[in-house]
Amino acid sequence: MKTILLATALLSVAAVAQACGTFTMGDISIERAWSRASIGTDRPGVLYLEITNAGAADDALVGILTPAAGMPMLHETVVTDGIASMPHAASVLVPAGQTVALSPGGFHGMLMGLTEALTKGATFPVTLTFAQAGSVDVTVDVLSLRAEGPGCDDAK
Numbered sequence: 001m002k003t004i005l006l007a008t009a010l011l012s013v014a015a016v017a018q019a020c021g022t023f024t025m026g027d028i029s030i031e032r033a034w035s036r037a038s039i040g041t042d043r044p045g046v047l048y049l050e051i052t053n054a055g056a057a058d059d060a061l062v063g064i065l066t067p068a069a070g071m072p073m074l075h076e077t078v079v080t081d082g083i084a085s086m087p088h089a090a091s092v093l094v095p096a097g098q099t100v101a102l103s104p105g106g107f108h109g110m111l112m113g114l115t116e117a118l119t120k121g122a123t124f125p126v127t128l129t130f131a132q133a134g135s136v137d138v139t140v141d142v143l144s145l146r147a148e149g150p151g152c153d154d155a156k
Contacts, residue, residue: 020032028054029054032149033047035048037117038114041116045069045111047111047126048103050101051094051102052098052099055096055097061129063128066124066126068115068125069114075108076106077107094130120143120145
């Protein structure tokens, strides 16, 4: 029984460590890339992450591609008169010297047309395209359906 508990604990730490990895291209760094498990493929999945621009010039996230979804798009959650909508966003500005989060309730990647269900513990690749920095390949960790983030601060 102790062996099973230890193995489970080590797997949990490994999953958090991977979700907390950093992917870099030039002045752009991506951290905390995660998604929630999906209920089948009929409903869209999501993509959340943090983008840091260490450069002296602004950049913008202009596209996302992944084999996990037939139609990945950037969206922004907007609340008007108490009603939330998620319109398409052509880009997400990443100002020089700042960090921008794609997170629940704000900008996020909407993964429509999932090619298979996103299951807790799985990973999938995403290519993020920036106006200035070019493309960054990122590995996204799938967390539980109720996850609120990868808990990277807890892993330190």
